[in-house]
Structure formats: C-alpha cells, structure tokens
Amino acid sequence: MNIASFFSLFLRRKFLRYLCSFIVVLLIVFLIPRLMPGDPVINLVGEDVILTQSVIAELHANYGLDKPLYEQFLTYCSHLSRLDLGYSYHMHAQVLDLLISRVGWTLLYVGIAVILGSILGIIIGAFSGWRSETLLAKFFSGLALMISSTPPYLLGLFFLVIFVYHLGWFPFKGLYDTFTITSIAHHIALPVIVLTLFYASRNLLIMRGTTITEKNLLYPQFAKALGITDSEILRRHVRRNAVIPLITLFALDFGFLIxxxxxxxxxxxxxxxxxxxxxxxxxxxxxxxxxxxLIISLLVIIANIIADIIILMVDPRARED
Incomplete structure (x- = not known):
C-alpha cells in the first residue's frame, strides 16, 4: 500500500470520530451564547430606551429569537449548509465577511508563534532533558516553568508595560500604521514574542520529560557502546522518539494557544x-x-487531523497499529 492510499484509509476510519466531534461542537457553540444572561434586543436598542412588550416581541420575531432553541438550531444548521453564517445585529454586516477580515490576522501571528515555539521547545527541551544535570539545563527548565505558569494575558501586560510604555520599542496598538510588511512586523512582533515564549516553555517542559525517559532506556546505552557520539544519539534517535508525545499534545495546545x-x-x-x-x-x-x-473549534479539529497524520509519518509503530 502506498502512502497516499494509507492516509486515505486512515482518514476514512477516523471520519466518524471527526464528524461526531463536529456535531457536538456545533451544538455547544450554538447553545453557549444563548445561555448567557442578557437580551440581545435590549443591548441593540440600549438599556436607557423604554420599549413596550409588544415592540420587544416584534424585534425578537424579526431576529428569529422568539422561536424555541431547537428550531433556531435547525435554522442555523440549514443556513450553515449554504455557508451563510448569519447577519450581525450590531455591526450590520455578514458574519462571514467579518470573520474573513479578522481570522487571517489571528492565524498570522498565532502560526508564527506555533512554528517558533515548537522549534525552540523541541531543541532546548531535548538539550535540557539530555543534559538535565547541568546548570544551564536547570536554568532553562526553571525559566520555562515560570513562564508556562503565567497566564498569557498577564505575560502580555508585563511586556506591554516594559517594552511599550517604558522603553517605547513597539507601538501601542493596532496591526499596522501603513500596510507594509515592515509596519505589520513591527506591530505584531511583541504579541508573537509573548505567545512564542509561552508555547515554547510548555513544549520545553514536555520535551524535557520525554527525553529523560528515552535516555534511560536501553537503546541509547547500546548506541554509546557502539561508539556513537552523544550528539548523534540525541539528534538521530532520542529526539525523534521523544517528540512523538509532543505531537500528540499539539492539537490540545493549539486550542489553548488560540x-x-x-x-x-x-x-x-x-x-x-x-x-x-x-x-x-x-x-x-x-x-x-x-x-x-465554530471557526476556532474547526481549527482545533483540523489541528487534530494534522497531528494524527504527522504521527503516522514519524512513528512506524502507529502505522502498524
């Protein structure tokens, strides 16, 4: 069986799981906003405006909010099948157009942070696990533990106060002053640095633990007995096996990072x-x-699919199973 056929068979077997996940996610993301306290009609007209009950009922009917939840859900699914995500009450625009204009920017700096955080976490984490007794490895581990224990928004506030308000190295807000690569890079640099540090610290700690586990197995000791250098053992054998659990956690971390x-x-x-x-x-x-x-949940499901495929590519044992 060639690689393409193998991946096709794998995705078909996983399709039911992904489909069930999507249905559950769709139901949850539909219910959560509607279970929140507050009335969208009151927020639309303002709390200071006094309306009669008949006017409020008419507004609810205009937006389809007078129907039972299951009818609203079926209507939403029907519109979703036609890629119609609805119309914003307050921004007076199609939701799909609003999301297209916003999601690209989020994926831009999140994608950069994921790539940089993965590379740094794998490389430094493998070193920290392989040389866990050294002072430098302990320093990296302690620093990563401190950063990963700090909520991203709090870490962002620290960087904002230091590098924006006090040092003035980065702009206060926005994505760009002029629509150029230089201006965009200058504006998103600090958010990328914050997310990269947070994501790299989590990857470092996981990679460190799995590397320590791998290096205590028999095959690294056997490789040493054959005269293979420590750097070659780490690069060609230990790091490759130690990174597999990290790939498994990639999808969960991706949702957390979003x-x-x-x-x-x-x-x-x-x-x-x-x-x-x-x-x-x-x-x-x-x-x-x-x-x-729904878009965020779909990105997490896609990340799960990518993680499953990557594991199949790097771990022969998964292909045998």
Whole structure:
C-alpha cells in the first residue's frame, strides 16, 4: 500500500470520530451564547430606551429569537449548509465577511508563534532533558516553568508595560500604521514574542520529560557502546522518539494557544478574532459568537487531523497499529 492510499484509509476510519466531534461542537457553540444572561434586543436598542412588550416581541420575531432553541438550531444548521453564517445585529454586516477580515490576522501571528515555539521547545527541551544535570539545563527548565505558569494575558501586560510604555520599542496598538510588511512586523512582533515564549516553555517542559525517559532506556546505552557520539544519539534517535508525545499534545495546545491569543489581542488592541469576540460578548451578538466559536473549534479539529497524520509519518509503530 502506498502512502497516499494509507492516509486515505486512515482518514476514512477516523471520519466518524471527526464528524461526531463536529456535531457536538456545533451544538455547544450554538447553545453557549444563548445561555448567557442578557437580551440581545435590549443591548441593540440600549438599556436607557423604554420599549413596550409588544415592540420587544416584534424585534425578537424579526431576529428569529422568539422561536424555541431547537428550531433556531435547525435554522442555523440549514443556513450553515449554504455557508451563510448569519447577519450581525450590531455591526450590520455578514458574519462571514467579518470573520474573513479578522481570522487571517489571528492565524498570522498565532502560526508564527506555533512554528517558533515548537522549534525552540523541541531543541532546548531535548538539550535540557539530555543534559538535565547541568546548570544551564536547570536554568532553562526553571525559566520555562515560570513562564508556562503565567497566564498569557498577564505575560502580555508585563511586556506591554516594559517594552511599550517604558522603553517605547513597539507601538501601542493596532496591526499596522501603513500596510507594509515592515509596519505589520513591527506591530505584531511583541504579541508573537509573548505567545512564542509561552508555547515554547510548555513544549520545553514536555520535551524535557520525554527525553529523560528515552535516555534511560536501553537503546541509547547500546548506541554509546557502539561508539556513537552523544550528539548523534540525541539528534538521530532520542529526539525523534521523544517528540512523538509532543505531537500528540499539539492539537490540545493549539486550542489553548488560540484562546490565549484572544486575550493577547485585547491586551495589545489588535483587530483580530479576539477583539471581535470580546465586542460580541458585550453586545450579545449571537451570530458572531456562534460562528467565531465554530471557526476556532474547526481549527482545533483540523489541528487534530494534522497531528494524527504527522504521527503516522514519524512513528512506524502507529502505522502498524
């Protein structure tokens, strides 16, 4: 069986699991905004405006909020099948257009942080586990533990106070002054650094633990007996096996990183998914909230699929199973 056929068979076998996950996620992201306290109609017209019950009922009917939840859910699924995510109550625009204009910016700096955090976490974590008795390895481990224990938004506030308010090295807010690569890079550099440090610290600790476990097995000692250098054993054997659990946790960490990025956007005033969701929560804008949560959940499901495929590529034991 060739590689393409193997991956096709694998995805078909996993399809039911991913489909069930999507259905459960769709139900949850639909219910969560509607179970929140508050009335979107009152938020739309303002709390200071006095409306009669008949006017409020008419507004609910206009937005389809007078129907039972199961009918609203079926209507939403019907629209979703046509890629119609609804119309924003407050921003007066199609939700799909709003998401397209925002999600790209979030994926830009989150993607950069994931790549850099993975590379740094794997390399430094493998060194910290292989040379765990050295002072430098202990320093890296302690620093990573401290950073990973700090919430991303709090870490972002520290960097904002130091590097923006006191040193003035980075701009206060926004994604760019002029739409150029230099301006965009200058504005997203600090959020990328914060997320990279946070993600790299988590990867470092996991990689350190798995490397320590691998180096105490028999095959590294056998390789040493054959005269293979420590650096070759680490690079060609131990690190490759130690990274497999890290790939398994990639999808879970990706969802956690996305949620952390939303708070980072609020701290640094970036017009991405985070600020959009924050405004929608305050205004009880159900279409934006439901679609935003759905997009984030879909990204996590896709990350799970990618992680499963990568494990099949790097671990022959998974292919045999």
């Amino acid at each position: 949620s952390g990025a939303l708070f980072i956007e609020i701290v640094f005033s970036l017009n991405g998914m985070g600020s959009l969701i924050y405004d929608a929560i305050q205004l009880r804008d159900y279409p934006i909230l439901t679609s935003s949560f």
